[in-house]
Amino acid sequence: LPRCLENPDEIGGYQWQAETIIRINIDAIHHNEEYWEEPDKFNPDRWMVEGFEPKKNSFIMFGGGLRVCPGRKLAMIKLVGLMALLFRKYEI
Template identity: 80%
Template sequence: MLDKIDRVFKDDKTRPITEIVNTFPRCLEKPEEIAGYKWPANTHVRISIDAIHHNNEYWEDPENFNPDRWMVEGFEPKKNSFITFGGGLRVCPGRKLAMVELVSLMALLFRKYEIDLANKEAPLKTVSALITACTELSIEIRKRN
């Protein structure tokens, strides 16, 4: 793990961690029909997480960053419309641990600090290719009383 960290970050100890994989590969084990096309077994496909997360069949106003959509009482995303750790048999084995760690980190931060976007109207600045990277996200941090 340390070798990988050193290869990616080199000697830069302050470079932000911003890269997010937005596709994942799969190989069809048996013939499948996908999007109206018949594909033979052993066909390699890439599933675009970005396309799924921006699909207006799954999401209202999908192009806008709106974390409040998760706070609506009774909200439940459609099956396979939100992919954070892959899916199916190859789902990330560290998914549950990551979720526990994320909740713990949030509790540690938010019990001591108020954290807000500096400009809630500003668009989220990202670049996408094989990965999606957030290029700028200005926040304000204040100690809680």
């Protein structure tokens, strides 16, 4: 989501004028090889490695700060419900 600077500011070592629109390229962050091994490959097992912890600010699932996604808690509750249904229906 884009943000508009209210005042001049320095971000990332650059000076920005007031009313400059700033946008975080989340897709570029989530596909950055400095953060992720084989970022373009679907690999859910990367989250299962013992002790795995994504680098800070390398995974932005629901945004952050004052404008964090208001539905994040509902999404996680629904995910837990889905997992319960799957475990009930299938033998794992």
